[in-house]
Amino acid sequence: MQRGALDPEIVWAGTGMMGQVTAEQARVDGNTKLLAIIGDPIAQVRSPEIYNPRIVKAGVNAILLPMQIPTEAFDDAVKGIMAIRNLLGFVVTYPHKERVLPYADKIGRVGRAVGAINAMRREADGSWTGDMFDGAGLLGALASLGQTAAGRRILLLGAGGAGSAIAMALAAAGAAEIGVFDLDASRASNLAERVQKHFPGCRGHACEPDIAGFDLLINATPVGMAPAFALAPFRGELHAGLTVIDIVPKPETTALLALAREKGCPAANGAAMISGQADAVLAFFGIGAA
Template sequence: MSLTISGATRLYVLLGDPLDKARSPEHYNAVFAARGIDAVLVPMEVAPTAFEALITALKHVRNLDGLIITMPHKQAVLAHLDRLGDAAQRVGAANVARREADGSWFGDMYDGPGFVGGLRARGIAAEARRVYMVGCGGVARAMALALAELGVAQLRLHDLDARRAASLAETVRAQYPGVACDAGAADPAQFDLAINATPLGMRPGDPLPFDVTGLAPSTAVADVTTKPEITPLLAAARERGCPIATGRDMFEAQTLLAERLFGWSA
């Protein structure tokens, strides 16, 4: 079935900057067409300086039922939400928002649960394991807290901005005192799971975010990049026999959560 738009079509909007690598429009519009849902997801690339004006205007659109929010707007959107789910409260950011029947807005954060779901889809267990993550930005913050909630034994965080890594480690320890979490560079071969939560791998010629030459086949490697799906890091890890989890795995796990939130589940 093809996607059709009528006067009764419900509207969902993807907000971010940039959006050229976003998978959400192609995925969700295909879901709408396949399931006969009279809805459309429209990407709107908006700079941070214009975000406030746009979202304020969008909330006046009566057939707008929800938002999907990506970087760099996941924190700014909080000021426009009336209620937050548990993950959004812990992380201090949201990447989905639903208009309720009374006109109020509910938001939540699925980056962390989506990452954990992607690992599980690949048969990779993180519970009670030693984890090394490179990158401590917004997505990584959600992932780190989700991994801590899951019950990893150790979480080592590394970022080019050492203060950002130290700050995230402090946040993890404050919320999950039972998890050994610290910051600093490390040899990924000393861990059970090594994660790239940086943009490295999106562009041709990017260096690897960490060295894989010492990894044993038992070490799992995960990457948040969706395009390309198999980044140079994942290709190198796979050549060494390591289990891998892709950004697409994370994205697909998030879509299941979003479909449940918006009532699109099959």
């Protein structure tokens, strides 16, 4: 997993996803459970602003706190925070999503397939379970449209860290086919092979960005981000039977989404994905809907 502008723990102002937590809402007492988000640097993350209002709404006495853990101190620091008895677990962002793997006693199917995790929780027996939720937000974006991934034929643009997590989440959720396009053909082929290996019920293959034969188009590349308003690379005519999701968080309406809505396609943006991921991560920690 590489750092990229599409890391879901990092959300730009203007996406409409940043909440406000008042002093009353943020009250902490001796029974408060802790969640941490660890990374280096950490000042850029917006997860506390997104997660804490959800925690308050769920009526749970817990708070998500940012913790900057430098790479050179990673092992000592992680061992230290894992020893905190009122720590429910932690969210992981750049650059620690791979390095934290050895600290999990059990890793979920998607995390194993991606080769990285971005959340770990303490179980009742004291063991630790980790999994990857960078792709779970895509499932949430589909749900916001009243759709699921089951049986879908998907064209995925971008085979980087975000694309990899999305592909594995979609395959785990029952997608029938995932065609992967990337300007780096070897990276597209590698991701397609890993999808096929870990989820043999889903046909993974590298392909050209032609939408013919697909019913879901996902842009997991930075193309379309402000200030450039370029159209994500694909071939063919958009049509009402094609769902379009662009995970770019800013601007809220990219060139791809504007065209999709003009053509009558069901469409969702990066904000819907970020919201879906927040709900999935908190459910992993037992907060909110499972």
